[in-house]
Amino acid sequence: MSRRLVSRSGGSSAGGYAESFPGRQDTLPDYLRKAISPHGGMVKGLMNISPDPGDPALYLSLAAPANPKFLAEGQHGLIDFFASGMGFTLEEANVSAVAEAIERYCAAYVIPERLQLASWQELGDRALHPDELPLFTKEQYEQWQFPYRPFTEHTRVRWVDGYSLTANKRKWVPAAVAWDSYLPQSAEEEAICFGLMTGSAAGATLEQAMISGLLEIIERDAFMIMWYNSLSLPRLDIRHSAIARPFQELLDRNRFDLTVMDTTSDLGIPSVFGLLMTRDGKVSVGGSARLSMEGAIGKALMEISQLFIGNKMQIYSKSIPSLLPHQVTDYGLRLPYYEQPFAYEELMFTAASSAVRSVPPPSPISEGSEAEQLEYLVNQFAKQGLEVLCVDLTTDDVRELGMHVVKMIVPGTVQLPRSENERLITSKRIYETPVKLGLRAGPISPQLLNCSPHPFP
Numbered sequence: 001m002s003r004r005l006v007s008r009s010g011g012s013s014a015g016g017y018a019e020s021f022p023g024r025q026d027t028l029p030d031y032l033r034k035a036i037s038p039h040g041g042m043v044k045g046l047m048n049i050s051p052d053p054g055d056p057a058l059y060l061s062l063a064a065p066a067n068p069k070f071l072a073e074g075q076h077g078l079i080d081f082f083a084s085g086m087g088f089t090l091e092e093a094n095v096s097a098v099a100e101a102i103e104r105y106c107a108a109y110v111i112p113e114r115l116q117l118a119s120w121q122e123l124g125d126r127a128l129h130p131d132e133l134p135l136f137t138k139e140q141y142e143q144w145q146f147p148y149r150p151f152t153e154h155t156r157v158r159w160v161d162g163y164s165l166t167a168n169k170r171k172w173v174p175a176a177v178a179w180d181s182y183l184p185q186s187a188e189e190e191a192i193c194f195g196l197m198t199g200s201a202a203g204a205t206l207e208q209a210m211i212s213g214l215l216e217i218i219e220r221d222a223f224m225i226m227w228y229n230s231l232s233l234p235r236l237d238i239r240h241s242a243i244a245r246p247f248q249e250l251l252d253r254n255r256f257d258l259t260v261m262d263t264t265s266d267l268g269i270p271s272v273f274g275l276l277m278t279r280d281g282k283v284s285v286g287g288s289a290r291l292s293m294e295g296a297i298g299k300a301l302m303e304i305s306q307l308f309i310g311n312k313m314q315i316y317s318k319s320i321p322s323l324l325p326h327q328v329t330d331y332g333l334r335l336p337y338y339e340q341p342f343a344y345e346e347l348m349f350t351a352a353s354s355a356v357r358s359v360p361p362p363s364p365i366s367e368g369s370e371a372e373q374l375e376y377l378v379n380q381f382a383k384q385g386l387e388v389l390c391v392d393l394t395t396d397d398v399r400e401l402g403m404h405v406v407k408m409i410v411p412g413t414v415q416l417p418r419s420e421n422e423r424l425i426t427s428k429r430i431y432e433t434p435v436k437l438g439l440r441a442g443p444i445s446p447q448l449l450n451c452s453p454h455p456f457p
Helices: 090-108 120-126 206-229 242-251 293-310 331-338 343-351 370-383 396-400 428-436
Strands: 043-049 059-065 083-087 115-118 157-164 169-174 200-203 235-237 256-262 271-278 283-289 356-358 389-392 404-409
Touching: 043 090, 059 090, 059 293, 083 090, 083 293, 090 200, 090 396, 090 404, 115 120, 120 169, 169 389, 200 206, 206 271, 206 283, 206 370, 206 389, 206 404, 206 428, 235 256, 242 256, 242 293, 256 293, 256 343, 271 293, 271 343, 283 293, 283 343, 331 343
Parallel strands: 235 356
Antiparallel strands: 043 059, 059 083, 115 157, 157 169, 157 389, 200 404, 256 271, 271 283, 389 404
């Protein structure tokens, strides 16, 4: 299977490079440097990659998380074997990469002692109700060899103790949506889905981690609503914005066509999607949600740069596999899909709007404290009838570093699927939000949803 070198979520075919070519660990704060060791460390190694002439003047780093599959029984292990980070300094890139690796390590390390096997009927209102978690359609469940069973009040699954920030109380959450790569722990447990990667986040404080996880959920929810509905949303004029100055190379019209779209949804949190296309039809993408539009744009441009700089060997490979949409069964196959000849045409609707907006000034909440920002985000979800749940994934060794890793879960939001054969299209938000925003006169039919694979690796 073709894999990417660098992705927005981490991932690589770089083998043991991080151990063979150690990065500049002296740029890391002490607590992160303690996490790195090829023998028993949470992070196995660190590697730095230099940009080519003509690339944005940024630093790119890769870090390799320890794989729980080799540390304990019953673990599926990592989905992404490398985490990536980018910054304006080497220290920023290294800190980002190592923190991402720690997040991936915790998000893949299932702790059996925390789990309880039960049905919702046994747990009652102390648990997330199956109807609140939109998963697969009736037609999907009826497919031959479909690996998942319907999640009902009588389905026996393992649950993990979480917390509802909306209701301020403990709540049981299916383990399958708490860890990125959860598998049933025994034959008596039903498989209801493969782990959903959206919402995992690490932070120096618990609030920081929760904010990051929620912003990722907002970004991907907004993007997938746009994607499934084939919406051409307003473009943002970034050429004279200060946030674009470090990325001037991407604005060179002789080399690139760069478009940043405003994907902000009914949640009201600034969200963007960016599409970079070279003159020879190669693409790179990025997305972000932040509490200011400038912040969202800056993060999306960083992701675009990260994907382009870190994946040139794959982007310009002469042996790109021939892929049909149904063959895109993993994140690692999405970049190769869109580097096929003329595949970029399936992305062109995203940049087709004639409407152009200026970048709005930041709202006061973008300067608020972490506690204020977290409360604001929870309230924005609550206005749309959405509950915010948190599962603390921090392992003991990571807790000793003073770090926090969480999985934020907002049932009802639209997910970024791993496999095109396992698309999650039962969320009402896919159909109702465009109508609420005046982008459609009526809800789209499920049969008319965009069937192209989403482009995010």
